[in-house]
Amino acid sequence: MMRLLQVLAAEDPSQTHHWLLPETAEIIYGGIAALIIFAALYKFALPAAKKALAARTERIQKELDSAANTRSTAEAEASNIRRAVGDIASERARLLAEADQQAALLLSEGRARIAAEVADLETKAEADIAAARARSSDELRAQIARIASVAAQNAVGATLTDGTKQELIEGFISSVGGAR
Amino acid sequence: MSEARIEAYARALAEIASAEGSLDTVEKELYAVARAVESNDQLRATLTDESIPAARRQAVVEALVGSAANTTAQLVGLVVGAGRGRDLPAIIDKIVKRASNAQNKEVAEVRSAVALTTDQQSRLAAALERATGKAVNLKVVVDPSVLGGLIATVGDEVIDGSVRTRLDQVKSRL
Numbered sequence: 151m152m153r154l155l156q157v158l159a160a161e162d163p164s165q166t167h168h169w170l171l172p173e174t175a176e177i178i179y180g181g182i183a184a185l186i187i188f189a190a191l192y193k194f195a196l197p198a199a200k201k202a203l204a205a206r207t208e209r210i211q212k213e214l215d216s217a218a219n220t221r222s223t224a225e226a227e228a229s230n231i232r233r234a235v236g237d238i239a240s241e242r243a244r245l246l247a248e249a250d251q252q253a254a255l256l257l258s259e260g261r262a263r264i265a266a267e268v269a270d271l272e273t274k275a276e277a278d279i280a281a282a283r284a285r286s287s288d289e290l291r292a293q294i295a296r297i298a299s300v301a302a303q304n305a306v307g308a309t310l311t312d313g314t315k316q317e318l319i320e321g322f323i324s325s326v327g328g329a330r
Numbered sequence: 331m332s333e334a335r336i337e338a339y340a341r342a343l344a345e346i347a348s349a350e351g352s353l354d355t356v357e358k359e360l361y362a363v364a365r366a367v368e369s370n371d372q373l374r375a376t377l378t379d380e381s382i383p384a385a386r387r388q389a390v391v392e393a394l395v396g397s398a399a400n401t402t403a404q405l406v407g408l409v410v411g412a413g414r415g416r417d418l419p420a421i422i423d424k425i426v427k428r429a430s431n432a433q434n435k436e437v438a439e440v441r442s443a444v445a446l447t448t449d450q451q452s453r454l455a456a457a458l459e460r461a462t463g464k465a466v467n468l469k470v471v472v473d474p475s476v477l478g479g480l481i482a483t484v485g486d487e488v489i490d491g492s493v494r495t496r497l498d499q500v501k502s503r504l
Contacts, residue, residue: 295504303477303497310478310493315444318479322491323450326482327457 336417340424343405347425350401357429359402363395364422365471367415377415384411430467438466441473441481441492458482461489 172180347356367374376382376390388407395403409418423437430437438458440446446454455468462484478493 295501298504299497299501302500306477306493306497310443312444315478318491318493319442319444319446319450322480322482323454323457325491326461326489327453 336420336424339409339414339417339421340428343409343421344425344428346405347401352401353429356402356405357426359395360405360422361426361469363402363406364419366394368419369473374415377410377418380413384413387411387415426467426469433467434465435467436462436464436485437469438462438482438484439469439471440483441471441476443472443474443476443478443493445472446470454480454482458484458489462487 343360344353347353350356367377373390373394377387379387387410391406391410392403395406406418409415409421414421427437438455440454451468451470455466458466458468464484466484476492476494477497479491479496480489481492481495482489
């Protein structure tokens with residue numbers, strides 16, 4: 151820089167303006183103006199930029215925190231869901247076990263009831279058979295008695311002649327008269 | 331009919347027969363009529379049928395009594411005409427009992443398959459008197475269902491020597 155300033159200062163004013171370098175005054179004014187601008191920027195723009203950066207940092211941090219919260223909540227919900235799934239599975243297992251138990255009980259009761267009914271039917275059938283056998287036997291006995299009675303009556307009727315009847319009457323009179 | 335009414339009819343008819351002086355004969359004939367009514371369903375139905383005119387029922391009675399004394403026919407006709415034909419046997423039994431009681435006798439009803447001779451009746455009456463210790467008024471009823479032998483009923487006592495009862499016993503035992 152200093153070399154450049156030396157070149158510029160060593161230049162002959164009477165000569166025409168260098169095609170590349172500006173006028174000295176212009177450099178001075180320009181430098182001062184640049185300093186003023188930098189100062190203004192340092193004074194006014196830098197705090198605003200810092201503030202905006204801090205706000206952005208804070209927003210990003212908030213978003214990060216929110217994302218962390220969301221993740222935590224999601225993990226908690228996932229845990230709840232996993233636990234609920236586990237509860238459902240255990241409940242399903244319990245219901246299935248209970249259903250199996252009830253089915254087994256019903257089956258057992260049904261078998262017992264059927265066995266009792268079969269036993270009752272067998273008893274009733276045996277009683278019916280015995281009754282039918284007794285009835286047949288009674289009917290046969292009654293029929294034999296009827297036939298025998300008719301046969302006896304016919305036989306007695308055939309043997310009861312007038313003489314026999316008179317003998318029976320005389321026998322009755324004798325037995326009654328000799329009773330005392 | 332109530333017992334009192336039967337008793338009243340019996341007393342009235344017995345008084346009439348006594349007044350006519352034929353109680354002994356009438357009592358015997360009435361007894362035969364009562365047994366005939368008891369043993370004959372058609373006769374009993376005719377005498378107790380209220381739809382048959384009383385005159386016709388009395389004509390049946392006269393045909394039944396036949397040669398009976400006029401008093402007997404009148405007494406039976408009186409009962410039947412009064413619509414008491416159903417109670418005729420009970421009334422007559424009361425009359426017979428009253429007549430027997432008047433002679434200090436017990437009615438002895440004897441059922442036989444065949445008719446008894448007079449000698450048999452007198453010997454049977456004597457035998458029953460000895461057996462029961464009571465004087466008896468013997469009434470013989472011919473009942474073929476007895477088959478053989480006799481059934482004697484004196485008061486509440488029954489002496490059964492019939493073939494029918496023996497057959498029933500055999501049947502029951504069978």
